[in-house]
Amino acid sequence: MESINAKYVSQKISKTRWKPVSHSTLQQPEIFATGSWDNEENKISLWSIGNHENVAMDDGNEGDPQVLCEHKHDGDVLDLQTLSVSQHWARAHRYPCDSAPCTSVVCSSPEIVTVGEDGRIVVFRADHEGVVQTIENADSSTIHAVTYLRTTEILTVNSIGQLKMWDLRQHSKSPSQIFSLSGDRVPLHCVDRHPNQQHIVATGGQDGMLCVWDVRQGNSPFSLMEAHSAEMWEVHFHPTNPDHMFTCSEDGSLLHWETSSQSDLPSFLQGNRNNSMISRSAMPSAGGNQSIISAWLSGDSSKSRLETTHMLPSQTLSVNSLDVLGHYLVCGTDGEAIFVHRQIPV
């Protein structure tokens, strides 16, 4: 595991995010941001892993993440997303809505959506002073995470195990659709959407269960997989190679999920084909030809291979956050360590 780099940072890490790079330049990511929690003084820090010329400069500990800058943050950092570095700070201080902790934030330039423990959804614009839109009492319980489904639709998960879809254009107080696990109300903690096939959504819950949903049909999850033994804090599809997925959990593990469909086609080709087929014919997945359905929705685990591998050496304290970009993965733990993996096999 020599491609994994661990660094102890003297603060419990609640979030880690890569600074996005443009895909066209084939650049490797080198800057990531972390947020800490439970400290008397919490910080957002930007780190560089220095892949290029500056490796020569820090002799001895090459590749060790170096702090670029730090910024104090009132209260625990619960979520952060980076648009660009300049906008980062200004927004960081706008989260707290009514002193109720804000739990998650998502942005799709220039709009920013935040959700909080007060069950409220607030929409900001990066270039705008005030609040653009607020949905009061959007949820009776805490909203744990939010993600964009399409440009005007967002998905939220809450602490009573529901996945809700909201259409921001409609300005209505109720969600356009509610999905839920049958009956047991296990809180959901994270949600992520398939990068190419927007109807595929993955969520992770308190019992460590990974659910894959097809938001076009049905209101119960398409497949359920036992992943972790404790709360799953984050789930992420690989942004460019969505056959891979990563999850991290309170039990201190970080899993790499890989589906491979039977088709011999390289997965990216297949992914493209899926998209076009489905958009043209809106084919129902049940009974349809297996090979054109995304591996995540094939459901039958015997037919599509789903492999999981542990990514971290034995680790006892919670892995709170992860982010993946290209061949690079970064995660932060309650053990006050940041792990950077440089060669994830995707």
Next chain:
Amino acid sequence: MEEVDVEPVITNIPAASHDKHLGFAWGPGDILVYETLYKASGSKRSPCTFIHEVRKDEDIYSPILRKLFNESHHIFVGLQTIGEDLPSKSKKPQFVSVSKNYRSVIRACMEELQQVAVSTKDSKLATEYGNQVSILLAIELIWNLCEVLFIDAAPAGSLLLHLLDWIRLHRADVDEKARDVLQSESPAEHCDYWDVVVSYVLQGRLEEARQMLVKQAMLHPASRNMYKLMDSLLSKMPFYKPGGTQPLAEFDVKWRHWHDEVDRCLQDGSFASNQHLELICKILVGDEDTLLTQKELLSTWYHFLVTRLLFCHPTVKATELHFYAQSCLTMFLDPRSTPEPLDSILLAAFEIDIHQVIKDCSIALNNWWFVAHITDLLDHCKLLKSHNLHFGSNLREFLLLEYASGLFTHHSLWQLAVDYFDHCSEFGRVYLELLIERVPLDTERKALKVLRICEQRQMSEQVRSICKIMAMRTLRNNRLGSALSWSIRAKDAALATLISERFLQDYCERGTFSDLDLIDNLGSAMLLSDRLTFLGKYREFHKLYGEKRFREAATLLLSLMTAKIAPRSFWMTLLTDALPLLEQKEVIFTANQTYELMYCLEELTSSLNTTAPSKDKPMQEDEVEKTKVELLRLAMARNLAIAIVKEGTVET
């Protein structure tokens, strides 16, 4: 009462002057000190309103030492899982490697502290860091010695090699000096040249000493033979090879042979013309007086000890060490000076007195980190005799508990302490139970983490209290939905009743339900409390009504009253809800159901009448109530009539 080992340290509380009276309360790690209201007659001074927190252990607040705590936590947890079933022989290498891991963590921490100490501009901070470095240095020194003597417990022969490694590791300043010398233009004429050579010899690094000597020999072609002789003496010195086939006795014979040869060279004055070479020769022969002249280079008595063993008793056994150690200490130190704590700790280690080492360290060091971890490791090696404490269960557990409760007072490191408590079989759980309830819960995420810790350990009492705290907090913020789901998680019927009550109250005021997404999905959790069941069922009635499934709605409504699920105070509302159903064109309530409905109404009104009509109720409200009852009676009578007719009619 037991004697105190050392005089207690006095801490001055800055704000409390001498004529004030202080009270205090123990905390797990800290002490709270406050001024008590003790007024001598006549004094009118108002007492100070501050409470002072006296921290015993400042170290856990150091950002760099936090890395030490975090990394060692990981090693600690790994150590606890080393299989019990393995034979003790195969475990030893594992324990040694665990010990090395601990030491490398200390080293890493020390290096970082050193860097910071050098780079910081604040002189006060720099000295603070410097102090921490020297403490860590001492800790590492002691740990390393304990590793050699107790954990590894090397047999005679290899024992000395380990001790040499120990000295070399902690006297690395020679290498720095050597680098300076070698980088100078003419190393052989550098002022530190001979210091370096002698230091190398004193540390038994003969190969390096020889390489240095070559440079000198080249400068003095005249005394070439003398240098050649020294070179051969140095190269011939036998070292024990651990793991080899060579028996110890054979090595001993070889070594004696070499020793005699060196002695012969000294006697016949082969090096008489060169004082430096003669000095080295005297060191090689193990001459104690000569060694004592090199105090500057040896700098510590334990270096002297190891050098003396190297050149006089290379086959020393661990059990014999204490004798040499004691004599070296007395020979080396100024008779007037008293030994430092470090000296007595090391001496105790050489005497293989583990308990004394732990005790002295606990007194001398300002934090529990070291003693807790080394005691745990030694306990795993089965080296601690059952030592009766007058308190707690055993030494290991006592120290671990002290360390962990210190961690728990930290705002962020408390999570580490949990695992330490887990591995204290006797009192760990009690400690954890008491402390975990006191973790401040700022966010839901933190609450979830604390809950997970409790749930994994089946601490149901604590789970309930945490959920309750969260429920009350959300309730205060008027987040009924959240509060309800927390109280369901706490399985707290009383609280659920209270919150359901609030929901119903809200409904009565506004006429609509809030938080439908939760209430509609209660499922079996509904059975937690009667009131919650009623809330869920009542909402179900509204749903059925909304879906125009009137018959089912009516049955449900009636059963809510007859099965006594609905609280009596809510009956009037339920009956009012029945009104539109009674007024429907179609017959919804059967005759029997209507009878029951009427019975309910009568029961309600009679109970209302028996309780004396409250005077403070305005007349108007009473009137409204009366009209309502009248209306209901009328509607019921009408419905009954239609129902009887309908039920009596045979459809053709």
